Amino acid sequence: MLTPEELTEIQAELARYEQKRGGCIEALKTVQRHRGWISDETLAELADFLEMTPAELGSVSTFYNLLFRKPVGRHVILVCTSVSCWVMGMGDLLEHIEKKLGINLGETTADGRFTLLPNVCLGACDRAPVLMIDSDLYGDPDVKTIDEILAGYV
Ligand code: FES
Incomplete structure (x- = not known):
């Protein structure tokens, strides 16, 4: 579940965009900054919040190689x-x-x-x-x- 802190940061980023999906990369980076990586469950929840499908957000996340979809070290x-x-x-x-x-x-x-x-x-x-x-x-x-x-x- 997205934490209140994550949501606050994501909403602050989204304020700069006409559509929520415009801020999807910043939203993914925010989640990764807090959790170290982005699980399937987190991605699905974030996609729902951004009014995107998990497949759409997943394709964005795999395009950028600095977004990690598997656990990484410290x-x-x-x-x-x-x-x-x-x-x-x-x-x-x-x-x-x-x-x-x-x-x-x-x-x-x-x-x-x-x-x-x-x-x-x-x-x-x-x-x-x-x-x-x-x-x-x-x-x-x-x-x-x-x-x-x-x-x-x-
Ligand atoms: S080839 Fe450009 S930094 Fe390595």
């Missing part, structure tokens, strides 16, 4: 798997991260600390290879630097 690592980053060494960096965390792309650590996800270009190709942890962008980290960076996320 921190989400987005690894750029596009060409520039791959050419600049993302393969080796990714292999190191996978070994260090004991997971593969698409998985979450057993302690729920990290989820590791692939992502198309993160828009910082000049700093390749690039990854993002939560909302923090990191360009050209080496193996030692990435270990220090990861240690900062508990």
Whole structure:
């Protein structure tokens, strides 16, 4: 069930749109900010509130890869798997991260600390290879630097 706090925030966003559905992405982001991800049940309830069908809202939610439809860890690592980053060494960096965390792309650590996800270009190709942890962008980290960076996320 959407909480009063979530509803208040969503309604504040919707005030900027002529139709409720216009604010559907902001509504989805609001729910995710509170819950970490968007379950089928939550999506159906939100769709009803936005006067959309679950299929319509579901298609929006799956189009944007920063909206999570499955549970994720406390921190989400987005690894750029596009060409520039791959050419600049993302393969080796990714292999190191996978070994260090004991997971593969698409998985979450057993302690729920990290989820590791692939992502198309993160828009910082000049700093390749690039990854993002939560909302923090990191360009050209080496193996030692990435270990220090990861240690900062508990
Ligand atoms: S290709 Fe990786 S940030 Fe653009």
